[in-house]
Amino acid sequence: MSRPTRRKDAARTIAFTVLREVWGNGAYANLALGQRREGLHAADAAFVTELVSGTCRALGTYDLIIARASGRALNSLQPAVVDVLRLGTHQLLAMRVPTHAAISATVDLAALQIGERVAGTVNAILRKVAAHDVAGWLELLSEGSDERGRLALATNHPRWIVDAWAQVLPADELADALAADNVAPSPCLVVRPGLADRAELGGTPTRWSPFGAHRDGDPSAVDVVREGRAGVQDEGSQLVALALARATAPAGPWLDLCAGPGGKSALLAGLAREAGELLVASELQPHRARLVADNLRAYREPNRPVTIVADATRPAWRDGAFARALADVPCTGLGALRRRPESRWRRKPTDLPGLVALQRDLLSTAIRSVAPGGVVAYVTCSPHPAETVEVVAGATGVTVLSAPEHLPEVPDAASGDFVQLWPHRHGTDAMFLALLRRNA
Template identity: 45%
Template sequence: MNSRPPRRRPADPARSLAYGVLRSVSADDAYANLILPARLRRAGLHGRDAAFATELTYGTLRGQGFYDAVIDAAATPGSRIDPEVRDALRLGAHQLLGMRVAAHAAVDSTVGLVRYEVSAGPARFANAVLRRIAERSAEEWRQRVTEGKSALDALAITGSHPAWILRAFRQALVAHGSDPSELAALVEADNAAPDPVLAALPGLIDPAELPGETTGLSPVAKRLRGQAPADLPAVAAGRARVQDEGSQLVALALAHASSALDEEREWLDLCAGPGGKSALLAAIGAGRSVTLTAVEPSEHRARLVRDSLRALEGWEVHEADGREFGAANTGRFSRVLVDVPCTGLGALRRRPESRWRRSPKDLPQLAPLQRELLAAGLNALAPGGVLAYATCSPHPAETIAVVDDVLGRQGGEQAGTQTGPAVLEVLDAPAVLADVTGSEPESFASVAKTAPGQEPGPDGAPATGRLAQLWPHRHGTDGMFLALLRKR
């Protein structure tokens, strides 16, 4: 017979919910942005309680690296901390060091969680650790846990990014023609909670009909502050979508880029899931009597694509490998989007847990797939048509190197078609984005590119255009990369 006394359930549903999400993220590789909204609805949390649970969840995930360093410094040397207890301690550390929560409330509520979720012994340990954490301010802890560290290693701790990602960011800044001194600003932007942004689907709703503020970049975007997108009728009906502004700009740029075709009938989204860009392209295409084909190999993500398109007409979704689909549809589509699977290093502000799941080994594993998908998209592109190659990562191995490789093989198998080698023209993506947004082209510019065999224009200007890179710290968007290629 179990003589253990019954545990008293914690009284605070917001903290309990946040802890449950953290456990799912840690133990089940769940993504907070996918499970938190559903759990808030099931728990019936609204208003302040929902906002508190959301900040607890995302704030803890964003600060995890720093909080782990603090927890380890505050614990007895050599202590082994079980995952269930560490997640609770992270939650308590965020309340103590990252929020305006009274120390006694942060400590008592976290200890109560550990007592209920684990047992009394770990609860006593958690109480001791949290009380030590409460003895110092966040700045004092930053100084303590970074003492003797290099500048990059110190930033990795205080900015809660693995050091390899910071090195990758620094490399990306240099590769895209930016100043590596922007690294700290980029990390800060990654750790700032982004407001939800809506995309008003053209032909279904005007942006002026949506609440929120204009953003200054995407002409179809509205930024919400303090309002839940799911509560809006336009979102529920599929006439507007929650979509990062960087993703909107990629789709808008593809639709806006100059084509050499007299008539367009079919567009293709080769890597469509979960469907945000598909919906925007389909809405724009509907106004031009163009149909959209979306390709997604995952059954679950294909369902998400269909749901994103439910308010529109003139589309079809194929559950297929994009490489096989592109190879089987030579020269069929006038515009093609190839938004390849990538490390997602440009979206860490929205998916902070990704920074702890990715590793440098992911880059060489993804590289062949990215090249194969781009080659398939080029094969499916009609002569005179335009292709957008996009990634939600600024890493040069996923951006510049992929485009360079394909351009360098224009006469080879990767860039060829069944009727002969393709000749690709690199369009000026920053100029196209400038037309879409009303901004200066240089604000989007990556590095100048000239296609093989072509000479620079007057005054050394590239003859064929440039690549574009968006940055969280500059544009307030995800770190989207964009190349626009036109087949001759």
């Protein structure tokens, strides 16, 4: 008996390759996508983007559907087969791909990329997936769940994230906040102060940051970005840097404690130069320090910013050496799920203790690094209480300033003395900001 003729589909093959890099090698979906889709026609590039991003976004829900449809645990299937099934499930349940085409193309993909032996299994499971639409599957999977459990399924979030958001949001905003995580943001550009004017960015000016603009298309095609006089940065990141620059502090150099990849450093460097001060950007990883230096390359004397490779938990500078310090600490990144949809399934509650310990150490370093009267901005791209208010509550030797008073133009951002931005309220990443003044 002859084997069926298999049709190779370039777009689906790229999507499968990216998904394997994400779940097999720990790659970031947006970066892997950017590297793989070059040279595709616009329609194919858009198809690949939706296929990968949508699959990553709903992956946990799709895994439950695949397990129910197959009647077996996912770990009993080859990982590559699981990724093929995830791609097929997304086409069947969330894309306007006809059922026959979605199944046929996915079976061909499995046969060509994994082997003919898995084609029958993939075909059988996808036909069972196709027996219900997404609403039908959600109804089946939600049986016996409470309200938050149903909300987690409907918005493609792990339950633990839903529970964490419920701690910090009014109940009537919870669904909107989770839904906003599923809407990809438009590209946001930012000028380097003193090197470019916002008008050079084109696009639509950001609502509150005086430095940014939203502009669709490839940022590298914009002259000021290509020249290093502007970059790509979410408006929320722009705002927290602006708040630090607005705080009253002694004269002296500024420090970016965890600078990589350098977006906030580049904005702070310009603001520091306008104040007649120098920015020192410190980064632990040499490859990330090179990214910081590249972001700062357009600055020249006077007060040209300095990039160093250093471990901020064992600082290479003396205590009290700086007037201001930004501690944009490593975190779960749960505030940027719009950009990295896979993070919601990659991160686990067990990641928090180690990250929180590091965050406390870095905040302590930042406080020691500023002179008495100096100001520290503690920033995370996560609204999780364990990474935000609970870390700040453990800080000693400081007075908490009113962060909202330093961003008075931004509505509905105050969370006590802190600023908490949200995608559904502000159209930004969910950035947290605390401003702390070192006591005498």
